Amino acid sequence: MDARRESETTPVKNPTTVERKSERELVVTRTFNGPARIVFEAWTKPELLKRWWAPKSFGVSLLSCEADVRVGGTYRLVFGHAASKPMEFFGRYIEVTPHSRLVWTNEEGGDGGAVTTVTFEEEGGKTLLVMHDLYPSKEALDGAIASGSTGGMGETFEQLDELLVVLGANVGRS
């Protein structure tokens, strides 16, 4: 019992790695301390997915989370923020192999969206997860990076924009 409490107060987190594998590919890896069927379940049941997809540190919350995880099924995630318009992410599952492999499209950005493949590989009760994003072209991945990094245009600035309106309004009142 004591040992467990200790592990809870000082949890050792497994490292997450990200690599741009090629001009068109991004790869994220992480190991989980549980069997593949459980990790897979957490990716495929919407009620579980929404417990971890929008961590508190993001400052955004999941307004809705629909995922019909079967070949041809669609998903739609809607993120909300106190001071900005909701953002939607959606696509279609094109491969669903229980406990080992999930493939889906990312269609919110039009043609430039990546195809995401997640594989779950169990060994000794642990699961190695590999998430692979394949973009249609080098330009599409470069574009995704540029839109997210040049001072963080897009979402972040949209939030700032909204925030400043709110702050401005508060200043006007006081």
Next chain:
Amino acid sequence: MVEERPRASDRLPSKADDFLPHRWAAHAAAAYNHRCPDGYPLACRQSVRYTLNHMVQFSRPRLDASFAALSDATRRGVLEQLGRADASITDLAEKFHMTLTGMKKHVGVLEQAGLVATKKVGRVRTCKLGPRRLEEETAWLEGYRQLWASRFDELDKVVEELTRKEKVDGRKKRE
């Protein structure tokens, strides 16, 4: 100064031509000087902190130089072009139907911002993506990694809970 509110179409990051860098840079600087009032929702303060943490990596003069450099469609086109292959100023001038002098100016602005590096060999000046682009990619990848790391830390909790539940259920079944 009365500022027009951005329309929804201005905000799509994919539509680079609607990107209004000067205003955003000004807003970012203003947000930097403001503090979120304490009464403001925590979520909002966190997202601003995230934004600022992200931006602090770049000094403000450099950020301004980048925004200025990226405010022009031709210069964004040049960056895209150089992302595919290095090119001489002459190549670029031809591609963008411009005079050599005009292209030299654009490349100069990009070079100033660290987005492009040039090298003169003989009579030809070759342009390639500058060190700044690589830094940005590294910063973006780190941001992306952090995003997934925090998701996965939450996922750990779900996996732990389900694993524990499965053990308890398994024990019950055996009894």
